[in-house]
Amino acid sequence: VKAHYTRLKGLRVFVVEDEFAVLLLIEDMLSELECELVGSTSRVAEAIRMLRDCSPDVAVLDVNVAGEPVYPVAEYLAGRDVPVVFSTGYGDGSLGERWRSRPVLQKPYVLDQLAAALLTSIGQQPGVGR
Amino acid sequence: MEKSAIAGRSSFFAGIPRALQQALQTPISVSEWLPIGVCFCDRDGVLVQYNRRAAELWGRSPTPGDIRFRYCGAYRAYRSTGEPLPESEAPTNETLRTGRAVRDRDLVIERPDGSRITVLANADPLLDEDGEIVGAVNCFQDISEIKRTEERLSEQDQRLAATYENAAIAISEVDANGRLMRVNETVCAITGYSREELLKLTVFDVTHPDDRELDRDAYSSQASGDRNRYTVEKRLVCKDGRVIWVSIDSAAVRDSAGRFLYGIRVMQDITERKRVDEILRQSERRHRQLIEALPTAIYTTDAQGRMTYYNQAAVDLWGYRPELNSDRWCGSWRLYTPDGKPLPHDQCPMAVALKEDRPIRNAEAVAERPDGTRVPFIPYPTPLHDASGVLIGAVNMLVDITERKQAEARQKLLIEELNHRVKNTLATVQSLNLQTARQVTSFEEFCERMEGRLFALSKAHDQLSQCNWEHADLMKIVTAGLAPYQENDGTRITIKGEPIRLSPKAALTFAMICHELTTNAAKYGALSQPSGRLTIAWVSRECGSGRVLGFSWRESGGPQVTPPTRRGFGTILVERGIRLELGGAASLRFDPPGVSCEIETPLSIGAR
Numbered sequence: 001v002k003a004h005y006t007r008l009k010g011l012r013v014f015v016v017e018d019e020f021a022v023l024l025l026i027e028d029m030l031s032e033l034e035c036e037l038v039g040s041t042s043r044v045a046e047a048i049r050m051l052r053d054c055s056p057d058v059a060v061l062d063v064n065v066a067g068e069p070v071y072p073v074a075e076y077l078a079g080r081d082v083p084v085v086f087s088t089g090y091g092d093g094s095l096g097e098r099w100r101s102r103p104v105l106q107k108p109y110v111l112d113q114l115a116a117a118l119l120t121s122i123g124q125q126p127g128v129g130r
Numbered sequence: 131m132e133k134s135a136i137a138g139r140s141s142f143f144a145g146i147p148r149a150l151q152q153a154l155q156t157p158i159s160v161s162e163w164l165p166i167g168v169c170f171c172d173r174d175g176v177l178v179q180y181n182r183r184a185a186e187l188w189g190r191s192p193t194p195g196d197i198r199f200r201y202c203g204a205y206r207a208y209r210s211t212g213e214p215l216p217e218s219e220a221p222t223n224e225t226l227r228t229g230r231a232v233r234d235r236d237l238v239i240e241r242p243d244g245s246r247i248t249v250l251a252n253a254d255p256l257l258d259e260d261g262e263i264v265g266a267v268n269c270f271q272d273i274s275e276i277k278r279t280e281e282r283l284s285e286q287d288q289r290l291a292a293t294y295e296n297a298a299i300a301i302s303e304v305d306a307n308g309r310l311m312r313v314n315e316t317v318c319a320i321t322g323y324s325r326e327e328l329l330k331l332t333v334f335d336v337t338h339p340d341d342r343e344l345d346r347d348a349y350s351s352q353a354s355g356d357r358n359r360y361t362v363e364k365r366l367v368c369k370d371g372r373v374i375w376v377s378i379d380s381a382a383v384r385d386s387a388g389r390f391l392y393g394i395r396v397m398q399d400i401t402e403r404k405r406v407d408e409i410l411r412q413s414e415r416r417h418r419q420l421i422e423a424l425p426t427a428i429y430t431t432d433a434q435g436r437m438t439y440y441n442q443a444a445v446d447l448w449g450y451r452p453e454l455n456s457d458r459w460c461g462s463w464r465l466y467t468p469d470g471k472p473l474p475h476d477q478c479p480m481a482v483a484l485k486e487d488r489p490i491r492n493a494e495a496v497a498e499r500p501d502g503t504r505v506p507f508i509p510y511p512t513p514l515h516d517a518s519g520v521l522i523g524a525v526n527m528l529v530d531i532t533e534r535k536q537a538e539a540r541q542k543l544l545i546e547e548l549n550h551r552v553k554n555t556l557a558t559v560q561s562l563n564l565q566t567a568r569q570v571t572s573f574e575e576f577c578e579r580m581e582g583r584l585f586a587l588s589k590a591h592d593q594l595s596q597c598n599w600e601h602a603d604l605m606k607i608v609t610a611g612l613a614p615y616q617e618n619d620g621t622r623i624t625i626k627g628e629p630i631r632l633s634p635k636a637a638l639t640f641a642m643i644c645h646e647l648t649t650n651a652a653k654y655g656a657l658s659q660p661s662g663r664l665t666i667a668w669v670s671r672e673c674g675s676g677r678v679l680g681f682s683w684r685e686s687g688g689p690q691v692t693p694p695t696r697r698g699f700g701t702i703l704v705e706r707g708i709r710l711e712l713g714g715a716a717s718l719r720f721d722p723p724g725v726s727c728e729i730e731t732p733l734s735i736g737a738r
Contacts, residue, residue, distance in 0.1 A: 018635070018710070018711060019554055019557065019558055019711070020639070020703065020706065020707040020710045020711050021557070021558040021561035021562060021565075022554070022557045022558060022561055023710060024561050024564075024565060024699075024702065025557065025560060025561035025564060028564060040710070041710070042710045042711060042713075043713065064550065066635070088550075088553075089549065089550035089551065089552070089553030089554040089557070090546050090549060090550045090553075091546065091549055094546065106553065107553040107554060107556065107557040108553065108556045108557035108559075108560045109557075
């Protein structure tokens with residue numbers, strides 16, 4: 001694990017992803033980055049419900065979960081100044097206008113890409129991260 | 131001035147019987163003043179006296195009493211028909227011979243200079259007291275002018291008559307009741323009736339019964355003075371029964387007091403014209419029907435862009451019926467450019483085509499209907515010209531490209547969706563790769579396990595592809611990986627369950643779970659030895675708003691089971707995958723008699 005990834009150590013991450021295998025992959029990557037997975041779900045409504053009881057430092061959101069856009073979750077997190085990283089199987093430009101400035105991970109992605117996206121997202125959010 | 135015959139009267143009279151002299155005495159003196167020629171002959175026809183006017187008419191002054199001049203003083207005389215006048219036909223000769231007056235005899239006198247005049251002669255016998263004929267008097271006047279006028283008139287009459295007879299159009303004169311009074315040859319030729327037959331008929335008798343009233347009403351109003359002239363197109367029934375079309379121009383001839391005298395009716399056979407008209411009408415009707423029936427919107431305008439025609443497809447496209455000869459350029463309610471900006475009607479492609487007199491191609495626009503719906507279309511405006519090349523209007527065809535646009539949008543969506551699936555699948559494979567790598571102890575084992583997982587995934591994809599990626603049958607998903615382990619008698623593996631349609635996500639999850647369970651059973655469980663049995667069963671039931679699937683996998687008869695020391699991918703998949711992917715619950719038990727797995731999950735697609 002590269003040196004500057006130490007900034008990610010202990011980062012509390014929330015994941016919304018409806019592909020179980022992909023979730024396992026993210027979990028693996030996060031554990032390698034020594035981040036803490038504080039919650040994961042494949043449903044928008046459940047995500048918002050879960051987020052009431054946990055306060056992540058950053059969230060990795062699959063844009064389309066079970067046929068539903070994930071934006072309500074992003075909106076909820078934005079309201080609480082929690083930075084987000086989007087992941088998508090759709091091409092560039094598929095992200096809603098409001099979220100274009102956020103880091104996007106094109107599936108499939110590797111550890112370095114996830115790490116870079118997480119760093120970018122917490123960098124965009126002064127006072128968050130460590 | 132001619133020498134008057136009276137001058138030599140006394141000497142000349144000497145030889146004339148007294149009675150004649152007496153008879154002559156008064157008239158001759160008076161006759162000098164008459165504007166007509168007067169001459170006297172004696173009993174033998176010898177010219178004995180004449181007046182000045184007679185000499186003028188003759189163009190000479192014969193000597194009275196000269197026996198060479200008998201009956202007439204003219205140099206030469208002819209019948210009105212032109213032959214030389216025999217002496218016996220001289221009026222004085224005739225009256226002397228018969229004792230009767232000769233009246234109004236036309237003769238031609240030739241003067242010595244060759245000029246000819248026509249005279250009207252009247253001769254009377256002169257009688258003495260005893261009633262004996264003693265001589266004759268001839269009064270003659272120049273009627274050359276009258277003659278010439280008459281001839282001219284007669285010639286005109288003849289010409290008119292000839293014109294009347296030979297005119298290519300039929301002319302008839304008709305009395306107030308419509309009875310034919312006079313018809314020309316063409317009327318006969320057209321109707322097939324002889325002149326005699328026609329003159330016994332009225333114009334209404336030969337008219338087709340259906341058109342009779344029409345003409346009768348018009349003609350009676352003409353005869354009664356309400357109208358002077360009218361034109362009517364009607365059908366006639368010819369003598370041979372043929373029905374023909376004629377056009378009638380009926381004019382009234384009235385006297386100076388305005389009373390109706392007769393009607394002059396000019397008739398033309400327009401059967402051929404009607405036939406051609408009908409062919410044209412039919413042809414136009416056919417074309418109109420053709421255009422009307424076309425599923426493509428078509429309309430035309432005049433050179434100013436005003437609507438002159440549109441078909442039903444155009445109305446359907448516009449959702450609106452524009453006003454003919456008023457609305458201009460395009461019949462759409464509102465227009466937009468393909469990128470959604472308002473497009474004024476006078477700038478639409480049709481307007482450009484007309485204003486610049488050129489066809490417009492490769493344009494695209496969007497019409498908005500009054501109900502707010504929009505239709506993207508391609509217009510094909512083409513200017514129309516008359517034979518001399520003058521712009522007379524334009525025709526436009528509007529091709530509705532809604533479906534093409536939708537297909538394009540669908541295509542785009544499809545590609546995006548495909549991209550999404552491929553990327554997700556690749557991410558899944560990436561994950562399987564990692565999970566498999568963690569699980570195995572050799573490269574060979576990795577290849578075997580990885581291959582198995584990829585094929586399980588691939589088979590589930592096949593099932594979904596067969597149903598347009600909409601659903602897959604649980605039975606097929608379950609049996610896909612079990613076939614190699616089933617015994618010929620089908621007793622080793624029992625599968626019981628109603629037909630269940632799984633959503634694509636559920637199908638993939640079940641396929642992967644079944645694969646993992648099968649692999650485990652084949653390696654360590656019931657499928658690893660002949661005595662082993664596997665029973666798979668499922669039922670679905672109503673639960674709240676949807677259906678819930680209860681699925682069970684039970685192994686028995688295999689080697690005694692020892693719980694695994696390490697949680698493999700299969701275990702994790704069952705325990706968490708069902709919950710995460712399908713919102714269901716699952717339990718996996720490694721009891722000594724055999725592995726069992728119970729899954730309960732909502733079905734997003736209901737059972738069949």
